[in-house]
Amino acid sequence: MIPSLDLLLALAFGNLGLMLLAGRNPTAGLLSMILYALQGWVLVMLMPALAEGAASGLAFQVFGWSLSWELNGLGWFFAIITVGAAFFSAWFAAGAWGVQGTRSPWAFHVTLAANVAAMLLLLASRDLLTLFIGWELVTWAGYAMMIQSGGPATRAAYKYLIYGVAGGLAVLAAVVLIQVQAGGLGFAAVAAWMPGISTGMLWALMLLLGVGFGIKMAFLPFHRWQAEAYGESPGPAAAFLGAISSRMGLFGLLILLVHFIGLARLDELLLPLIGLDARILWMWLSALTIIIPTFIALKQNDARMLLAWHGIGQGGYMLLGVLVGSELGVAGGLLHVFNYATYQAVLFLVMGAVVYRTGTAHLDRLGGLITRMPLSYVAMLFAIIGLAGLPPMNGFVSKWMVYKALLDEGLPLLFVAAVIGTLGTILSVFKLIHNVFLGQLRVEHEQIREVPFSMWGPMIALSLIVFITGYMPGLALDLVMVAQTSLGFAALDYHLGGFVTDTGNLNMLAVVSVLLLGMGIGAGIFLLGGNKSKRVHQLDNYAGGHFLTTEVRYHYSHHFYAGLLRLIGPWYITLIKRLEGGIAALTDTLAAGSDGLYRTAYTPILMLAATVLGLALVL
Amino acid sequence: MMVWVVAILVSLMLIGAFLVVAIPDLLGAVAASTAVSLALSVLFVVLRAPDVAMAEAAVGAGLAGVLFALALRKTESRRTRDEEAS
Amino acid sequence: MRQFASLLFLFGFAFFLSVLVGGLPFGAAPMQVGQAIVEQNIEATGAANAVTGVLLAFRGMDTLGELTILFVAATAAGMVVERRKHGVSRDSVAGFILLAGAELMFPFLLILGAYVILHGHLTPGGGFQGGAILAAAFFVPFLANPGRAFQGHAMAFVEAFAGATFILLGIFSIFREGDFMAPMFLGTGEFGQLVSAGSLPLLYLALGLKVGAELGSLVAEIAAAPGSDDPLIEEPQAAKDL
Amino acid sequence: MNPEILIALPLLAAFLLPAARRIDASVGIWWGPLVVLANLVIAAMAWWKVQLIGPQSIALGGFAAPLGIELRADHLGLSAAVLLNLAVLLLWPRETPDKARVSTILLVLTGAGCGLAMSADLFNLYVFFELVAVATYGLAAANGKGEALIASLRYLILGALGSALALLGIALVYAKTGTLNLTELGGMSEALSGPAGIGALVLMVVGFGVKAELFPLNNWVPEVYAHTESRVSALMAGIISKLGILVLLRLIAEVFGGSPGLEFLLWVGVLGVVTGELAAYGAKDMRRVLAYSSIGQMGLVAVALALGGETGFIAALILMLNHLLVKPALFLIADAWPGSLKALAGKGRARPLGAVLFVLLALSLIGVPPLPGFWGKYLLLDAIFTNVTEGAGLLVGLILAATVVEAAYFFRIAARLFGSGEAAEESKIPGLPAVAALFVIAFLALSVQTGRVGDYLKEVVHGLQPQELRMAQSDFPDPAASVNGKGERL
Structure with a gap:
């Protein structure tokens, strides 16, 4: 068959x-x-x-x-x-x-x-x-x-x-x-x-579809x-x-912006007063979507919430890449969809495993699990390196492609914005892995064991994919090219280890090999040079000249990045939050009013009023 | 001539209708409403519609009045609410 | 405030009504249907009273509907009234003059009602009017002396039989004429005679009996219902909201 | 079998019932359902006959149309008659104190409804409408509790006032044109284009709108539905409200197409949608939520009717059909649960089937594809964008915002149903009522066969007024245009 x-x-x-x-x-x-x-x-x-x-x-x-x-x-x-x-x-x-x-x-x-x-x-x-x-x-x-x-x-x-x-x-x-307007619905x-449609109509459609698809993708300002x-x-x-779920929004946006409207038409659509075109507008919205949620992620104290806020930000890279419009940018954006799916899944699975064993995902109540759940730790390590966009994991490749495309197309400000987002990511994933796996083990977690194979299996398998597609991005780019050509873009010149462009190449085979070699040399020196380290118990530790007892744990997790958070002050989010609350309150008021209207007993007057006003309306 | 008869009857109806609203005593209001019906049935006769006139007289002036009066007697609410409040 | 609003809207309504009616062609009404019926009535129905021709022949279904409205209203009213019958209420008997007058009027009202009904197709009047008079014949003595026994059983059977006759005449005509409620299967008869105009007199008889029985039993039922000052009746709490 | 029997048989049975039950009291219990069942069979046969030989016009009593009364045995009328008989039979009230009298009223309701569905004469329509109205006043009061009586009194006052206004409208039409036959009136659109005609339409919308739950004439709806037996509420919300719309549908399709007075209906509908859904959002007990939601749905139907055109009428019909099947089922399912929304917590976990179906049906009301409610809303939006030149955006925005509110309150209920609540395990909750199951099955059949039903509805609409609609046929999307063959890709 x-x-x-x-x-x-x-x-x-x-x-x-x-x-x-x-x-x-x-x-x-x-x-x-x-x-x-x-x-x-x-x-x-x-x-x-x-x-x-x-x-x-x-x-x-x-x-x-x-x-x-x-x-x-x-x-x-x-x-x-x-x-x-x-x-x-x-x-x-x-x-x-x-x-x-x-x-x-x-x-x-x-x-x-x-x-x-x-x-x-x-x-x-x-x-x-x-x-x-x-x-x-x-x-x-x-x-x-x-x-x-x-x-x-x-x-x-x-x-x-x-x-x-x-x-x-x-x-x-x-x-x-x-x-109604086009007479048909086929793509x-x-x-x-x-x-052939007018600019006003185009804006209307872009607004309606953009809002609809953007909400699914948690695009700013619909990310809450x-x-x-x-x-x-x-x-x-x-x-x-x-x-994958919110990527459906990206799928819709790609059909709308690339297939229906076309990037060239977006360029012609000028915003009134400001003089920016629609494409730049979308790109800046993408950049804001990268930055703001990523920094909100920083202040989360629940690991799953931290990851979820990150997910919002990563969507921005994908759209940003595609909107650049060059072969490299589109390939980078689409590759990021794939890469992101791999490591985000690992991260949530690891946290699922942690919650399964400890019953909490609260970052203040975890720590030191590396000794109890080493496989989960390895999986998370691979994944956060991917999420942060560092070599040798796959996240690095796609982000690199987006950065390079932005620079090649002469959009340095957007490049800076994207890098700021990455900075926030690095900070927050460090907080994540530190507070969960590093630091001191809590007393109540001393007896826990690694999760069974049915749970670490998928985590490890996925994190291997994260590594392998970082080592050999050509494997994932095979898939990406199918989508890229289908969208109507030219295919990127790529090979197993990376890509080739006029302005420079990337070969992850070389990069990762060098990296591994370096690590191998380091390990060799460490081992050959006579292992000078000493194994101490976790609680054999002191701070400020005091030994720490089993009751008082020395844990860094609380108020992580407090200074930075004071600095960035999330005023923007408050605005959206207020708006949301305002709409809810307005609905409640109107609902109470309508309910009251239907409870009034003096209906004949209402009826008479309706008749008279109706006659006045139509005559 | 005809116009005057009609005018008088319609005026009677108007007065009766006003009384229905104005009289605080509900039984009185019922009586006023039967008066309206009666004037209307006469009007129908004048307008050469004897069938309708008979129906109006039998139902509007007779039966409806009886039913209203009976209902009032059963509920003992001879006064309108405004009256009770004051 | 509420009264002011009602007044305002009433005036508004009156204004618009005058606007609407002002657009109507008074004096030269386009009464095509009315005119045609006046012209064709005698030939088509044989009823001297054109109104009867319209009510029972041309628009017999409307009349059936109106009859049923009365019926179902009485049923619904009975349902509401009867359920409140906890105690037995009897109003006082009227004085001698009223009693005697009521008893005296009974045969006259009966005859008048019967006449109005039976001559409906010849002269003004008919089932509805006659029915109301018939009902009055029964409930006037009853009102004068509320303690008097009321023939509920008989009324119910008259009512059912009369109503059924009205419809059965209509169904019967399907077999004779092929149409439902075609009243002419008995022929138009001799114009102006009592036995003429097809089944119209029969229909009117059924209608009159039905209306009479209906109204009579409705009044009787309300009269027999307990009053609000009778014991054992609880006032619905929500009544005050209305 | 003559379709007139559909009217005559129930009325005959109703007339005989009070006498028959005096002979044997048990008659009151089986008499009504049996007769309605027979009537259903007759209606189905008549419907099938129309399928075979097409619509027929019946001159009642053999008096031809403008003089006598015309009945139309057409697709719309007989479909409505079949559905009405079916609904009455299924929703026959159980817990009424006075079974025989309620049976009588329901029989009258059935006969009158069938007449209403088929009549093509304005005054005859009014008579049957009034008959239906009086019967429903009785039904509303049948429960006998104090609140039900108060509610039905409110309904009665509104209904009576509305009927008077409708009659005034009919009188205006008759005075202007001299005829009451809908077919004849259809040819006199210029006579009715003046203020008298427009005013008459407004008055009739107000009058018939009381039953059709149009804003603001629907003030009685929450009170009545909250206090009557659930089956009666289901019957009234399900089918009787549709009868009011049916009259308006015939009027608009055949006589008042394109009249400026329709703007009134449009705004009445929009306000109904908005206030209904908002009020449902604010309501605190289940019956009221369902009643208010019914108001909102009928508002949508009114908007669709006001827009007219083939798309608008089909949208109205599919919305009505959807509501007809969904709302009774919702009332019946919710009957097993406590009335207050607060007390619902966890009830869905104890009896998941009913709760899951509740959610499914609610989804259709909200308009989630591929359920039938979605197609109704889709066609409605289509009609708005096609027919409204100015303010289409506002209209669509209001309707869609109301839909969001609708989703919000239904899913607040759903979340409660499946949320935590320990009381659920203890209390014994009855399963899905059999009648509700029947409605659900019918609903599922409609969902699966929406395409076929859509084709039939098209035929129904075309049977209404041949001339105008056939001209406006281009409203309907050409199947070939929507998908350009096989080779189309991204």
């Missing part, structure tokens, strides 16, 4: 059905892993068919619109990441965690399957209507995934939902507007219609829902959501 999109969707929905029926079974996690692996295999097999578009036989006629699906290169790229993230999340949940770690493993497996199926539908959309259907399904599936933990997660998910519904409706309004038809919603989700769910 030749694998087709139908087979893929059948597998995805079959998995959903299977999980609904058998999700309580202890083998459910294993089953769904197999199914995700199969989906991944089908996707790989689909690769040659992408040039013509892998169409699905699934089709509906509703109200004169035909709904059908077709996978293209861009969607395929995101689909690979989706299925991969789902595979590792399911692996994590398949064993011990799935049995005890959540209120109901059934709910997790079902919602994960639903999310994957919804995302595949979205990614395979061939017109705006199917896109919107997929969009809404993804929103609701995400909501279902977030509410599992109950408690504060419910409130966070509720906030997500309000944002998500509002964004979805903005998309809906734009879709209908396009349908190609819309792209062909776009050049995401951190809480992801942070409060259970470990593997957060890993999956953090890795």
Whole structure:
């Protein structure tokens, strides 16, 4: 049988059905892993068919619109990441965690399957209507995934939902507007219609769709829902959501900005008064999205919240890269989608494992776990190096490409902004790994053990991917190029170790080899030179001339970076927060008013008034 | 001639309708409303609609008044609320 | 404030109503349908009273609907009233003059009602008016002497039988004429005679009996309901909100 | 079988019932459902006949249209009749103190509703409308509790005033044109384009709007729904409110298409959506939330009607159909839960099926694809963008903002249902009521077959007024235009 999109969707929905029926079974996690692996295999097999578009036989006629699906290169790229993230999340949940770690493993497996199926539908959309259907399904599936933990997660998910519904409706309004104006909804038809429309119309569409997609991506200033919603989700769910869910917003924005409007048209769209064009506006919004949430991440005291705030910032690099528009920039932005998914998943999985063992993710209540959970430590180390964008991990490659593209295109200010973001990242991931794994072990954690294989397996596997694709970025760039050419950009000249451009090359094979060599020499000197170190007990320690007792721990975690945080003062966030609160209060007031209106007893007067005013209106 | 008859009847109806609203005694208001109906039924006769006139007289002036009066007697609320308040 | 608002809107309504009515063609009304009915009535229905022709023949369904409105209103009222019947209330008997007058009026009202109903297709009047008079014949003595037994059973059967007859006549005409509520299957008869105009007199008879029984039992039911000062009635708390 | 029987049979049964129950008291229990079942069969047969041979016009009593009353056995009328009979049968009230009288009222309601659905004569429509109205006043009071009586009194006052205004409107139309037949009136649009015609439309919207839960004539809705038996609330919110809309639909489609008076309906609808959803957001007990949400949904229908055109009418129909199936099911499911929203915590965990279905149905009300409610909203937006030249953005913005509010309160409830609450495990909560299950099944069937139902609705709308709509057919998107064949890719 030749694998087709139908087979893929059948597998995805079959998995959903299977999980609904058998999700309580202890083998459910294993089953769904197999199914995700199969989906991944089908996707790989689909690769040659992408040039013509892998169409699905699934089709509906509703109200004169035909709904059908077709996978293209861009969607395929995101689909690979989706299925991969789902595979590792399911692996994590398949064993011990799935049995005890959540209120109901059934709910997790079902919602994960639903999310994957919804995302595949979205990614395979061939017109705006199917896109919107997929969009809404993804929103609701995400909501279902977030509410599992109950408690504060419910409130966070509720906030997500309000944002998500509002964004979805903005998309809906734009879709209908396009349908009425353009007479069709097919991506190609819309792209062909776009050049002829007026500037006002273009702004309206860009605003509606930009807000809709931007909310999903937690683009500034619509970022306030995401951190809480992801942070409060259970470990593997957060890993999956953090890795790929909000990238659906990026997918939408790419279709809108690159495919529909086109970067050239963006350049022509001048903002009134300021004189900036729309593309620069988007790029600066991306840059702000990188900087502000990253620095908010700094002050988080909950590890999962810290990671979630980071996730918001990383999205900015992706869009920024693509908007640069050069082969290097687009490849960098898209590669960052892949890279980010790998290390963000690891980080959430590690924190899931830590929470599984210690019951908390609060940074003040952890520390020193390196001796108890060394494998988790290694996984996190790999991942945070990736997140910080340092060699030899994959995050370095994609960020490097974005930086270089920015400089090549003559955008130094944006380059500086991106680097400031990276600085914040380095600071905060240091806080993360220090407060969780380094420092002193707390008394109550002395008895804990490393998590079982079913949990460290996916973590280590993923962190190896982080390393390998950092060592050999050509492997990931193979996938990226499919999306890049599908978006209509020229392919980047790349090889296994990196890329070649007119202004310079990158060969990670060389870089990493040198790095490893250096480390090897250092280790050799250290070992050959007679190991001078001495093993002391963790508590054999003193500060300010006093020995520390077991009761008083010397822990650096509290008020980490206090000085820096005082300096940056998050006034901007307060503004958005106030706005959000204001809208909520206004809704409450209006709601009370409406309720009151319906409770008044003097209805005949209302009726008479309506009649008279109505007559006055129309006569 | 016809115009004057109609005018007088309509004026009677207007006065009656005003009294319905103005009289504090509810039984009185019912009586006033039957008066309106009666004047209306005469008006129908004048306008050469005897069928409607009969219906109006039987139902509007007769039956409705009886039902109202009965209901008032059952509820004992002979006064309007304004009256009770003062 | 509320009264001021009502007054304001009432004036507004009156103003707009005058605007609307001002646009109507008075004196030269485009009464195509009315005109056509006046012209065709005698030929089509044989009823001397054109109003009856309209009510029972041309727009028989409307009349059925109106009849049913009365019926269902009485049913609903009965439902509300009856449920409050906790204690037994009996109002005092009226004085001699009222009693005697009421008893005296009974046969006259009965005959008048019957006449109005039966001659509905010939002269002004008909089922509704006659029915109301018939009802009055029954409830006037009853009001004068509330203690008097009321034939609820008989009324119910008259009501059901009369209403059913009205509809069954309509259904019967399906078999004769092919149309529902076609009243002419008995032929138009001799113009101006009592037995003429097809089934219209029968329909009116059914209608009159139905209306009479309906109104009669409604008044009786309300009269038999307990008053607010009777014991065992709890005033609904929410009543004060209205 | 003549479709007139649909009216005659229930009325006949209603007339006979009070006498019959005096012979045998048990008659009051089985008589009504049996007759409605028979009526349902007849309606289905008549509907099928229309499918086979197309719509028919019936001259009642053999008197041809302008003089006599015309009944239309068309797609709209008979579909509505089938649904009405079905809904009455399924939602037959159980816990009323006076079964026989309630049966009588419901029988009258059924007959009148069927008449209302088919009538093509303005005054006849009014009579049946009034009949339905009086029957529902009775139903609202059937519970017999003090609050229910007060609520139904409020309903009665509003309804009576509204009926008077509607009658005034009809009188204006008759005085202006001299006819009451809808087909004839349809050809007289220029006579009705003056102030008299526009004013008449406004008055009729107000009058019929009382039943259709239009703003601000829907003041009775929360009170009545909060205090009647859940089945009665379900019946009233589900189907009876649609009868009011049905009258407006016929009027607008056949007579008042393009009248400036429709602007009134448009704003009434928009305000209904906004205030209804906001009030539901502020409400504190389940019944009121559902009642207010019903107001909002009917507001959407009113907007769709006011916009008109094929798209608008289909949007109105699909929204009505969606609400018709969803709202009764919601009322019935919620019946098992405590009324106060605060007390809902954890109820969904004890009985997940009902709660999950509740959420699913709520999703359709919100308009989440691919559920039917989404298509309704989509078509509605389509109609707005197509037909409204100025202020379309404002209109869409208001409606979508109200939708966000709608999602907010439904998901506050959902979060509570599945949230933590220990009381849930102790109290014994009954499962999904069988009737609710039937509604849910019908809803799922509609969701799966939206395409086919859409085609049928198109036919329904085309059966309404051939001339104008066939001209405006280009409103509807061409299937070929939306997807450009196979070769299209990013």
